Amino acid sequence: MEIRTLEHTPLPAIVACFIKAFDGYFVKVSEDVNYYAARWKAAMVDFDSSYGMFDGEQLVGFVLHAVDTRFGMRTAFNDGTGVLPAYRGRRMVQAIYEKAVPELKAKGIAQLSLEVIQENAVALKAYEKVGFRIVKEYACFKGILLARADAAMQLEATTFDHMEWDKLPAPAMQAWEHQPESLRGGAFKYYYVWREGKRIGFFVVQPENGYLARLDAFTEIEADWNALLLGVSQLCNLVKHNNVDVRQAAKTRFLEKHGLTRYINQFEMGMKI
Structure with a gap:
């Protein structure tokens, strides 16, 4: 067997391996190649890395790395690791990292990062053997929003470029994606969401599937949080909001x-290289 980069591997072959590797996983994964093409492009997956x-x-096993400079450090984020069932138990993940780490370091990458489901003891142990350590704890939520009517709530649609990213709360608590x-x-x-003439929060959403990427109120006032979630419910009632840092106790x-x-429940793990 041989370890090499995925730069010359067709996307459908990578997706096929991904789907087989995650068959019976803790959460059901999509089988749509276009979904992965869009998701991995947005996450900045670099197949050369x-x-x-x-x-x-x-292809029987893989580690997908998204690469970018985040918080001033060149980082490779593991956006997916998998091994086909018939090949498990052969230390493939460790072997891949043994080859990858010096090559990534030579490219100027100073930090590795990943997310792992807390109940996935096998993966957690494998990453710890590589040298990763837990740096954050996340909770993932889903359900039907139950928000009270509030005539004082108003929605303001905006764009990515008009979001005041540097003024939003908890930037260091956000997951890579x-x-x-x-x-x-x-x-x-x-x-943005307004209440009684004040901007009280914001959210980032895919209305067609109810996926909330970002969601935060600017206060811990219950009426503001109700207004924020009421605003979301006007676009989609059934929602999913993943990777909420557990330190955000009021939000939870x-x-x-x-x-x-x-x-x-997930851990974020990191390792300097």
């Missing part, structure tokens, strides 16, 4: 109070 394990010409650099390339809609409390339930 992503690696596959090949048995002959068959929810940071502005990743959102720019996605199919998102952007909204209001999400649960307004109908959402925690369905997955």
Whole structure:
């Protein structure tokens, strides 16, 4: 078997391996090649810096890396790791990283990052053996929003370029795919929410599927959080909001109070190289 970058591997072959590797996973994955093409492009996946394990010409394992400068540091974010069931137990992930780390470092990358479901003990142990350590804890929510009517709430539609990103709360608490650099390339809609003449919060959403990439009120006032979630519910009632940093205790409390339930817990792990 051979480890090499994925720059010359056709996207359908990568997606086919991805789907087989995640069959029976904690959450169901899409089988749409176009979905992955759009998602990985937005996340800034660099196939020259992503690696596959090949048995002959068959891709049997992979690590996909998105590469960008975030918070002043050149970072490679693991946007997907998988091994076909028949090839598990052979330390493939560790072997891929053994090859990848010096090559990524030579490209000027100083930090590696990834997310892993907390209940996935096998993956967690494998990453720890590579040298990753837990740096954040996330909760993922979904459900039907239950917000009270509020005649004082108003929605203001805006665009990515008109969002005041430097004034939004908790930038360092956001997951890779929810940071502005990743959102720019996605199919998102952007909204500020007003109440009683004051801008009280904002959200970033894909209305067609109810996916909330960003959501925050500027206060911990319950009426403001209700107005914020009421604004979301006018576009989509059934929503999913992943990777909420658990340090945002007020946000977690209001999400649960307004109908959402925690369905997955994740760790963000990091490693300097």
